[in-house]
C-alpha cells in the first residue's frame with residue numbers, strides 16, 4: 001500500500017462529466033489499496049473569470065481582495081469532486097488550503113508555501129477517506145487568504161506530497177506528458193518519457209506551463225518523483241521527472257519553451273556610475289517584482305541603457321517604479337514593449353557540447369528573426385524576439401535540433 005498524491009488541473013475538472021471521470025480514476029487507485037490525497041484546480045476558465053470580475057470593479061485591484069475572490073474557484077471543484085466520490089460510495093472529504101494546514105508568506109497573488117501542518121489530512125486518511133484539497137491557496141500567519149500564482153495548484157500538490165512523505169506525486173492534466181515543445185504550437189513535438197529536474201526547472205521557468213516552476217523546485221529539493229500524465233489516458237505512464245542520470249547528457253537539446261507573458265522595459269540614457277543598477281533593482285525587489293533578463297549596454301559618453309524583462313502582470317507597477325527611479329537618477333526616459341516573446345532552448349547535454357548558441361542564432365537569422373536580448377545558463381539559451389515570430393521561431397528551432405526525430 002502506498003500514499004499517492006494526485007493533482008487534477010482545470011481542464012480535467014472542467015465540467016460535471018469530467019469530475020465524475022476523475023472520481024473514477026481516484027476510486028480505481030483507492031481500490032488498489034492505496035491512500036489517496038487529491039489536489040484540484042478551479043474548473044477550466046474559472047480563475048480567469050474571477051480575475052476579470054475583480055478587475056472590472058477596479059483596474060488596480062487590492063491584492064488581498066483579489067486573493068479572497070480568486071481562491072474560491074478551487075473550493076467549488078474540490079466540493080464537487082468530494083460529493084461525486086461520496087455519492088459513488090467512496091468516503092471523501094474536501095478541505096480548503098487553510099483547513100489542510102498550508103501556511104504561506106504574505107505575498108498576495110504569488111505567495112510561497114512556508115510550512116504545512118499535515119495533522120488534519122493524516123487524521124482523515126486514517127479514517128479511510130480520500131482527502132481532496134483545494135490547490136492554489138494558503139493562509140498567512142495572520143490568517144489572511146493567499147494564492148500561489150498562476151498554475152499554483154501544481155505547487156500545492158508537490159508541497160503536500162513532500163510534507164506527507166508520499167510515495168509518488170502524479171500531475172494529471174490535458175496532455176499525456178511533457179513534450180519537446182508545446183504540442184499546441186508544434187504538432188511534431190514528441191513526448192519525453194524521462195526528464196531531469198534541472199531541465200524541467202528551466203523549461204518551466206522559461207514558460208512551459210505544464211508545471212509551475214515552484215512545484216519543480218520543491219520536487220527537486222526533496223527528490224520527490226513527479227509524473228505528468230493525462231486525465232483522459234490515465235493508464236499511460238506519461239513523463240517521469242526525476243534526478244539526472246548519466247544517459248541524459250547524451251541528448252543535446254531536450255526541449256524548447258516559449259513565453260509571451262513578459263514585457264521589456266528600457267531605462268534610456270542612464271548615467272554610468274556605481275549604484276544605479278542597485279537602486280533600480282532594489283526598488284523592484286522591494287515591491288515583490290521579479291526581474292528575469294537584464295541587459296546593460298556598453299557606456300558611451302558616460303551614459304548607458306538598461307533593459308530588463310518582468311512578467312506582464314507586473315509591468316504597470318514596474319514601469320511606474322522605473323519612471324520614478326529614472327527621474328531620481330537623471331535618466332532620459334523609460335520605454336516599454338509588451339509585444340515580445342522569450343524562446344528558450346534547454347538540455348543538460350549543453351554542458352558537454354558546444355555550438356548550441358550559434359545554431360540558435362543562425363537558425364533565427366535564416367528566417368529573418370531579429371534578437372533583442374540573449375541570456376544563458378549552463379543548460380539553457382534564451383532569446384527575446386518580436387512576439388509575432390513566436391510560433392515560427394519555436395518550430396524552426398525544433399526542426400533545426402531535430403527534436404521530432406531524436407530518440408531519448
Ligand code: ADP
Pocket residue numbers: 008009010011012041151172173174175177178179180181182183184207208209210211255
Ligand atoms: P492544467 O490546467 O492541467 O494545470 P495547464 O494548462 O496548466 O494544465 O498545462 C498544460 C498545458 O501546458 C498543455 O495543454 C500544453 O498546451 C502546455 N504546454 C506548454 N509546454 C508544454 C510542453 N513542453 N509539454 C506539454 N505541455 C506543454
Ligand code: ASP
Pocket residue numbers: 009010041042047048073135136149150151152153154
Ligand atoms: N486555478 C489556478 C490557475 O488557473 C491554479 C491552477 O490551476 O494551478 O492559475
Ligand code: MG
Pocket residue numbers: 009151154209210211212
Ligand atoms: Mg497548470
